[in-house]
Amino acid sequence: MIDMIDVKHVSYQYGEKKVLEDVSFTVYEGEFFGMLGPNGSGKTTLMKLMSRELPLQQGDIFVYGQPIQTYKPRQYAKLVATLPQHTDISFGYTVKEMAELGRYPYQSSLLPRWTNEDEQTVTEAIHSVTLTHKQHVRLEQLSGGERQRAALARSLAQQPRVLLLDEPTNHMDVAQQFKLLNLLKQSGLTVVAIFHDINIASLYCDRLLLLKDGKAVACGTPRELLSESMIECVFETKMKRHEHPVLPKPLVTFIPFSMPHIDEGLxxxxxxxxxxxxxxxxxxxxxxxxxxxxxxxxxxxxxxxxxxxxxxxxxxxxxxxxxxxxxxxxxxxxxxxxxxxxxxxxxxxxxxxxxxxxxxxxxxxxxxxxxxxxxxxxxxxxxxxxxxxxxxxxxxxxxxxxxxxxxxxxxxxxxxxxxxxxxxxxxxxxxxxxxxxxxxxxxxxxxxxxxxxxxxxxxxxxxxxxxxxxxxxxxxxxxxxxxxxx
Amino acid sequence: MPKPFIQTFFNNYIVALIIAITTILLGISIGSQSIPFSSIWGTLIHTPTVPATDSQIIVSIRLPRVVLAFLIGAALAMAGVAFQGLLKNVLADPYTIGVSSGAAVGAVIVFFFHLYLPFLGRFTLPIVSIIFALITLLFVLLFARLAERNMAMETIVLIGIMMNAFFGSLISLMVALSGEELRQVIGWLMGSVAMRGWSYVSLFFPFFVIGSIGLFVHIRELNAFSFGEQAAASIGVHVLQRKLFILLSASLLTGAAVAVSGTIGFVGLVIPHMTRLICGANHKRLLPLSFLYGGTFLVLADLVARTIVAPRELPIGVITSFIGAPLFAILLFKSLRRKT
Incomplete structure (x- = not known):
């Protein structure tokens, strides 16, 4: 297994507030890696550090063994693409125009030439998110899920090695969620994603990182991590673990309240x-x-x-x-x-x-x-x-x-x-x-x-x-x- | 979905070019003394049959005026495109965000103090204007960011209003202190391309070329910025560096334009908006088409300004504001409605 991303002793604070404390983990090449944690556990900050949206304060992050701050913007964009939780769309652009932006790091800055390879990559990216029939439609006419997929097409056109996703399936209906996640799973890319839903994370992730109060609580396969005691400790909610009826995956169910006790005339x-x-x-x-x-x-x-x-x-x-x-x-x-x-x-x-x-x-x-x-x-x-x-x-x-x-x-x-x-x-x-x-x-x-x-x-x-x-x-x-x- | 005919028709460089040339010819032809197209043609190829007065008017009065109007219009429209793309704000143009006023203060200071910077000679005027434009722009951006991290459209426009008011009072103060001398400045402030001659064209042209090239090489970055700085960074745009280059180019165009023709408002708002309706938001087409239509628009506006109440002339800014302000109101209304 090749180390794709090495996060080593990363700490981060906004002013006085510590958001991350000595977080270390490794993501291997080709892995679908999930980050789980309650709100405020620092997962978005961690993601922003990996995408270089925030500068590192303490600790190091390596991509392919090289510290991320040493990459030039274009170099980094060829390795790592980010799909934010909420894609800002710009009015008046078509799906294809948005996807074409993904070729930016491959073009020279002074005399950019649009090559056949660029064209082909963009066409494939749009095809793989199944938006070919809508490639000339303007973004504002698309649904939320389609916009997210258009943004993904842009990320795929970057031909990155790693995709960073912050709750990628937010604002999507069930069918759209699974469509997108299946697509990512099949892409063979190394995917690092923040998940909101523990069960979706369990279904798709090879390994998970559990974060709480800015600390890495545990890192391992869903089967190892999704124990009742672990989840109850991290999410502070009572839950039961059970098995997916069809797939060999563990699922969790929360127990938010209890049923009234009945003594007589049961x-x-x-x-x-x-x-x-x-x-x-x-x-x-x-x-x-x-x-x-x-x-x-x-x-x-x-x-x-x-x-x-x-x-x-x-x-x-x-x-x-x-x-x-x-x-x-x-x-x-x-x-x-x-x-x-x-x-x-x-x-x-x-x-x-x-x-x-x-x-x-x-x-x-x-x-x-x-x-x-x-x-x-x-x-x-x-x-x-x-x-x-x-x-x-x-x-x-x-x-x-x-x-x-x-x-x-x-x-x-x-x-x-x-x-x-x-x-x-x-x-x-x-x-x-x-x-x-x-x-x-x-x-x-x-x-x-x-x-x-x-x-x-x-x-x-x-x-x-x-x-x-x-x-x-x-x-x-x-x-x-x-x-x-x- | 088939596009409306009008959209397809105007979304064409050749059409835009023909319209531009026609407008320029009309601009040369129409005036207190009407000049037939044949004379214009004759003058251009130096035929001796053209009356001397006609060719005199064409070469030293009408042509420089029309060319200057075209260049100024193109510059302001491109600056508007740049500001709107960079700030993700359809209400931004050199005038509405206060950059034009800043440049005007620079120009008035040059007049007021009879400033001549060493080695710059007569280029002192545009360069001081450009510096003032850039400083104003950086201040507006900094202020907006400090006030509100996500830089809402209205915030920037409010800051623009504030800047306009402040700079307006500064200029009034200088005008009042100078007495008669700067009275003419008031007319200039409203914007005009009248009686400038070739010297102003040559004063403006170098900055126009540099600024235009600066924006044309950043077409892909402008597209990237339209999706937000975060998205731009994620596809590998060197955000800070590219942003500075774009802002510098836009300031160059705005500052130099203000220095030679005063504050002509709303060109950078009207033209990009209309052009976007025609060709979409992709700067690959938006920028060149805004260039052509911006130039055309200002030549037309100048034509109207000098013919509508002939023999007197209106400041050209009156015409552009007359069209631009209502559009501004509509855009503001739309953006507020979208929020609620």
Whole structure:
């Protein structure tokens, strides 16, 4: 890796006010380097020192190993181009005329000649910011994002090695932001940019510099730096880190306020003829395999709907959403499952001690499966016969605790099936579940924090017992009804 | 978007040149004694058939007057272009920012003290004017920057008004102290190209050439400065050095123009503005076209000044202000409206 920019022990003060204190870092060639920090952390001053808009007071900045103050203006403009936060536009100039200015450092001052190379570079620069169709339009007729891109075309026409950007995507809409940043990312230039938005910085930057009160707090990859403690320390706001759902990038989410605590009547069970409904007094965070609202989401309504045995639908999810709407539920706040079992046979289990939790299970074991021997089975389409488990916990679960709660509940269910001697009809071995089981772990995310919910943690123990008991009861009721109907 | 015909028509050097030549011919032809174009042509190629009086009027009265008017107009228009580009301010021209008044004080001081600097001879007058113009300009810029870092348009214009008032009173004082002697200065102050002859043209010409070249080699820098000093610096313009060169060239043009023809206001405002409407803001076209149209404008203004109330003459500054002041008002109004 070649050092592109070396900032060494740079301090700066406006009058008495210290803005930068002993800041050092290195930017490598080809890097997308981001600078993050709250307002007044000195990032703009640092940028202005790098662009030579401000003279150095203490410390040194090297570009390609040479102190920046030793470059002549034109030499420096061939190496470093600056795109300020706000581009001053001048009325009456066209996009192309603006971009042509970028060739200034390449032309002799006395007898400037416009060469083919100049022309070609400008054409390419305008093309790469996708303004070719507007190159003869005057700047004042462009949108803010287009003006910023025109300014970028000027910077690109300079053919610099480094681009310095001060919040380049300010005043741009989302699409324009990403268009510009993708363009920069693809350009292969060394980019040093101030970012306002931590998540955009995380998405695009190879490395980040965190600044606070004029000091460099840390420098490293987004994955290294964007820890909850680090960001909370620098930005003085509570936050959580999570992962981008599609890209391998960390993201942060701020927690500016907390939800009110509710003690009484946290959940209500409503039993209807064709469905079981649990409504919560506040949104619960849910991890589920439900048909509607699966994955992680916040929900206030939990529906276990009875469908006939021969229910077939190409798009079960859409049909379920229609069903929910018809019954006055908002699918955005609902976790919805289906079962062929009679929902009147639901079994509940409550724990109301140090730990408050509640489990509801409907069980049908006609299609029981032994997971250990399932590979012997030849059927590919799952036939109905379902154990649906709802677990509600009044407490704050970490993401790991959610997953452990899921494991604990599943193990308890499997054990209940074992103890009830439920047999996989095809393999004639003890079943561990059915082929279409579904589960939802819901937590109020208030009160006690549970970092873990494994089988021997306090919450795990209670949870396992409740699931085990409710599943057994549900199987009994199912068998009883089957016996009656026979 | 097709451009209007008028825009395309005037955005053409040949058209501008033809208009300029036609105007010059008209300027020579029209006057208390009308002279046919044929005589002008005849005089230029020395045909003996032209009446002696006609060729006398052409060579020693009309031609130097028209040429001087053209050069002064071109100089003031270019100075206006330079100030506007450098200050990013459409309201700036040598007159509105007070530089013309500063130069006028210099000129009046030369008259008042019968000043002759060693080795300079009769060039004392333009050189002192230029020095005063430059000092005034630097003072205005410094003052504006101290008052308000971003140098708002109105700030500079307010400072210009202040300078005009101050210098005006200085000149009045000198005129009052000198008695009859400088009474003629008042007429000169309003601006005139009358009765100057070739000697004034030769007095002005060297400065005109140097100042024009100074601006023409800075066309790209003027474009860069139009986007702000920061942008100019970022593309590699040596800001301080280039700015000084441009200011010096503009002062040269303004100071010398004032020295020979008095304070002719608003030429540097009207012409760049109109030209910008025609060709856009790119100085590559704006500067040469302003040169041609500025010259044309002042020849026309002079023509009007000496014919409209003939046999008497109006100061040429009356005509230019009559057109320039309302335009100034419109531009000021627009810039204030844009802010709110």
């Amino acid at each position: 959940w209500h069970v409503k039993e209807h003829e064709t469905m079981l409904v649990v409504e919560t007094a506040k949104p619960f965070k849910v991890l589920s395999s439900a048909l509607v609202g699966g994955g992680i989401r916040w929900a206030t309504t939990f529906v276990n709907r009875h469908v006939p045995l021969d229910y077939r639908c190409d798009d079960a999810e859409q049909e379920m959403i229609q069903f929910l709407r018809q019954h006055g539920f908002d699918e955005q706040w609902t976790v919805g499952m289906m079962t062929a079992v009679d929902v009147k046979d639901v079994a509940f289990s409550f724990v109301d001690e140090d730990i408050r939790l509640f489990v509801a299970v409907t069980a049908g074991v006609g299609n029981a499966v032994d997971s250990a021997n399932a590979w012997r089975r030849t059927d590919v389409v799952a036939s109905p016969g379902t154990i649906n488990t709802f677990v509600f916990i009044d407490g704050h679960l970490s993401e790991a605790a959610f997953v452990q709660a899921l494991m604990t509940a599943t193990e308890a269910k499997a054990k209940a099936l074992c103890d009830k001697q439920v047999v996989d009809p095809q393999t004639n071995t003890i079943a561990t579940g059915t082929s279409t089981d579904s589960i939802a772990i819901a937590a109020s995310q208030q009160g006690t924090c549970y970092a873990y919910a494994g089988t021997i943690t306090p919450v795990g123990k209670q949870l396992a017992r409740a699931v085990y008991e409710a599943t057994q009861t549900a199987i009994d009721r199912y068998r009883k009804r089957k016996g009656e109907s026979r």
